[in-house]
Amino acid sequence: MFERFRRYLEDKIILSENDYQLIKSISIVKKLRKHQFLLTEGDVCTFNAFVCEGFLRKYSVDDKGTEHTVYFATENWWTADRQSLMDGTPSKYYIEAIEDSAVLLISKSNFELLSEKIPPFRDMVNQLIQRSLNATHERINNTFISTAEEKYNHFLKSFPNLANRTPRHMLASYLGITPETLSRIRKQVSGK
Amino acid sequence: MFERFRRYLEDKIILSENDYQLIKSISIVKKLRKHQFLLTEGDVCTFNAFVCEGFLRKYSVDDKGTEHTVYFATENWWTADRQSLMDGTPSKYYIEAIEDSAVLLISKSNFELLSEKIPPFRDMVNQLIQRSLNATHERINNTFISTAEEKYNHFLKSFPNLANRTPRHMLASYLGITPETLSRIRKQVSGK
DNA sequence: AAAAACTCTTGATAAATGTCAAAAAGAATT
DNA sequence: AATTCTTTTTGACATTTATCAAGAGTTTTT
Numbered sequence: 001m002f003e004r005f006r007r008y009l010e011d012k013i014i015l016s017e018n019d020y021q022l023i024k025s026i027s028i029v030k031k032l033r034k035h036q037f038l039l040t041e042g043d044v045c046t047f048n049a050f051v052c053e054g055f056l057r058k059y060s061v062d063d064k065g066t067e068h069t070v071y072f073a074t075e076n077w078w079t080a081d082r083q084s085l086m087d088g089t090p091s092k093y094y095i096e097a098i099e100d101s102a103v104l105l106i107s108k109s110n111f112e113l114l115s116e117k118i119p120p121f122r123d124m125v126n127q128l129i130q131r132s133l134n135a136t137h138e139r140i141n142n143t144f145i146s147t148a149e150e151k152y153n154h155f156l157k158s159f160p161n162l163a164n165r166t167p168r169h170m171l172a173s174y175l176g177i178t179p180e181t182l183s184r185i186r187k188q189v190s191g192k
Numbered sequence: 193m194f195e196r197f198r199r200y201l202e203d204k205i206i207l208s209e210n211d212y213q214l215i216k217s218i219s220i221v222k223k224l225r226k227h228q229f230l231l232t233e234g235d236v237c238t239f240n241a242f243v244c245e246g247f248l249r250k251y252s253v254d255d256k257g258t259e260h261t262v263y264f265a266t267e268n269w270w271t272a273d274r275q276s277l278m279d280g281t282p283s284k285y286y287i288e289a290i291e292d293s294a295v296l297l298i299s300k301s302n303f304e305l306l307s308e309k310i311p312p313f314r315d316m317v318n319q320l321i322q323r324s325l326n327a328t329h330e331r332i333n334n335t336f337i338s339t340a341e342e343k344y345n346h347f348l349k350s351f352p353n354l355a356n357r358t359p360r361h362m363l364a365s366y367l368g369i370t371p372e373t374l375s376r377i378r379k380q381v382s383g384k
Numbered sequence: 385a386a387a388a389a390c391t392c393t394t395g396a397t398a399a400a401t402g403t404c405a406a407a408a409a410g411a412a413t414t
Numbered sequence: 415a416a417t418t419c420t421t422t423t424t425g426a427c428a429t430t431t432a433t434c435a436a437g438a439g440t441t442t443t444t
Contacts, residue, residue, distance in 0.1 A: 060333055068336045070329060083326040092333075126318045133325045134275040137262060140332060141252055141284075144260045144368040148401070168422065176336040181401055183423050340431070360392065373431055375393050 001029045004052040005104050008076050013120040022117065026110040032056075032097035038079070039095040045084035047105040051077050054101020055165055058093050059173065069174040072098075072162060078128065079103075098167065143176065149185050151175045193221045196244040197296050200268050205312040214309065218302040224248075224289040230271070231287040237276035239297040243269050246293020247357055250285050251365065261366040264290075264354060270320065271295075290359065335368065341377050343367045 002024050009015060009023070030049075032038060038056065039045055051073050058071040058079060070093070073079040084091040085108055106114070115122035142154055152175060156163050166174075172182040194216050201207060201215070222241075224230060230248065231237055243265050250263040250271060262285070265271035276283040277300055298306070307314035334346055344367060348355050358366075364374040 060337070062337045068333060070333050070336075082322060083330070086322060086326065126321070129318070129321055129325055130274060130278060133321055133328060134278065136325060136328045136332065138275070140328065140335070141260060141262050143332070143335060144262075144365075145252070145254045173336075178402055179422070180403080180424085184401095187423080370432055371392070372394085372433080376431095379393080 001052045001102050001104065002027060004075075005050055008050070009121075009124075013124050015118065015120065019118050019121075023114060023121075026106060026113070028105040028107075030103050030105050032101045032103065034097055034100050036097050037094060038097065038103065039081060039091055039093065041092060041094055042090045043084070044088055045081040045091050047107050048078060048080045048085070048111050049073075049095075050104040050106070051075055051079065052102045052104055054097060054103075055099040055162075056095055056097050056101055056103075057170060057174075058095045059170075060093050067170075067173050068176075069170050072159075072166065072174065074162065074165075098170065099165070148175065148177045148181055149189065151177070152182065152185050152189070193244045193294050193296065194219060196267075197242055200242070201313075201316075205316050207310065207312065211310050211313075215306060215313075218298060218305070220297040220299075222295050222297050224293045224295065226289055226292050228289050229286060230289070230295065231273060231283055231285065233284060233286055234282045235276070236280055237273040237283050239299050240270060240272045240277070240303050241265075241287075242296040242298070243267055243271065244294045244296055246289060246295075247291040247354075248287055248289050248293055248295075249362060249366075250287045251362075252285050259362075259365050260368075261362050264351075264358065264366065266354065266357075290362065291357070340367065340369045340373055341381065343369070344374065344377050344381070 005023070005027065006020060009020075015023075028047075029052075030038070032054065038049060039058075041061065053075055056073045056079055057069050058073070058081070059067045059069040061067055071079065079095055081091040081093050081095070083089065084093075115125060142151065146154060152171075155171065155175060168182055168186075169179040172179045175182065177185075197215070197219065198212060201212075207215075220239075221244075222230070224246065230241060231250075233253065245267055248265045248271055249261050250265070250273070251259045251261040253259055263271065271287055273283040273285050273287070275281065276285075307317060334343065338346060344363075347363065347367060360374055360378075361371040364371045367374065369377075
């Protein structure tokens with residue numbers, strides 16, 4: 001499993017063999033079966049997770065019991081609850097495997113160690129976070145600008161490889177609409 | 193004006209007098225009158241801006257000409273279009289002074305210089321971006337979870353000091369509702 | 385101070401999306 | 415292959431929010 005992560009890193013930054021050994025030594029492989037949780041509400045998140053294979057989502061549950069998907073993560077993506085990780089507060093989110101998955105866990109302290117010892121790693125992470133922030137702002141903007149149908153089409157265009165893998169009701173909850181509305185939109189769109 | 197920024201920095205990190213002199217030497221003070229733009233759509237954003245005083249907002253304009261406020265910035269906040277800044281692409285956003293304001297501009301290259309020469313500065317910035325990302329995720333989650341009224345109340349609670357300063361139609365566009373709906377909500381809420 | 389230009393509120397109506405219930409389709413399990 | 419469980423679709427109806435138009439308040443400009 002670590003090989004995946006290594007290839008990911010090789011693609012982004014240049015590291016010594018020692019660096020890779022250090023990273024490998026602190027990485028924990030975790031396999032998850034479909035429906036299994038990596039994090040549940042109330043937990044304090046203690047890791048960053050790199051997705052080697054599979055498909056996960058992060059979601060919250062509101063007072064009425066409705067799920068709201070805030071994030072998907074598939075191969076080569078990261079996932080965690082950064083808020084909880086940063087502040088040590090209990091998480092409001094669930095992170096659940098949508099498919100059988102394998103992730104690499106790096107604990108908070110080890111992650112800080114890596115950032116300290118390996119500047120290129122630190123810079124890579126900071127750039128990722130920047131990009132993530134940009135993408136999240138973009139998502140907010142789209143959410144407000146678009147109708148349900150436009151949001152659906154925008155998702156298809158942005159994540160063509162996720163479209164078929166994503167259960168509809170999870171996609172609906174990611175778009176902020178009900179499964180029924182999504183179903184009707186899909187019918188309309190296919191008729192065009 | 194630089195004094196404001198200095199106090200802000202003193203509050204967060206420990207720097208030498210030399211560091212402050214360096215920072216001061218590359219900071220550009222810019223005063224903005226109400227309605228004046230710091231950035232307009234199509235511009236490439238070339239700076240990070242620290243708000244010394246005043247009140248600004250960042251918004252996009254959709255096909256129908258409707259404005260969508262994505263961000264407010266007041267004293268001690270930062271503003272920029274990071275996407276455009278990072279990639280050198282034309283911005284989709286306007287940044288406009290809502291009140292007479294004074295900002296400190298730091299160009300992209302000087303900002304990188306500071307991050308390189310002054311590690312505490314770099315760390316501070318990275319932490320800010322992390323927090324901003326957390327807040328933005330939180331905002332997305334709230335947007336989906338909440339009704340218009342809840343979003344309004346949440347804004348009041350989160351930014352009590354902005355509530356009275358913010359023109360209603362801009363607040364409405366930040367919440368993703370129309371000014372008319374906001375007006376009706378305010379009437380309801382005040383009746384309680 | 386009057387006029388003009390915004391901003392906010394109110395009312396009537398329309399459109400989009402949500403809710404609830406049930407049927408249909410698809411997967412997983414026996 | 416049959417059964418059970420889950421997911422998706424469909425229909426009828428309700429609710430929320432948007433739209434359009436007009437009027438009341440505020441600010442800004444002349």
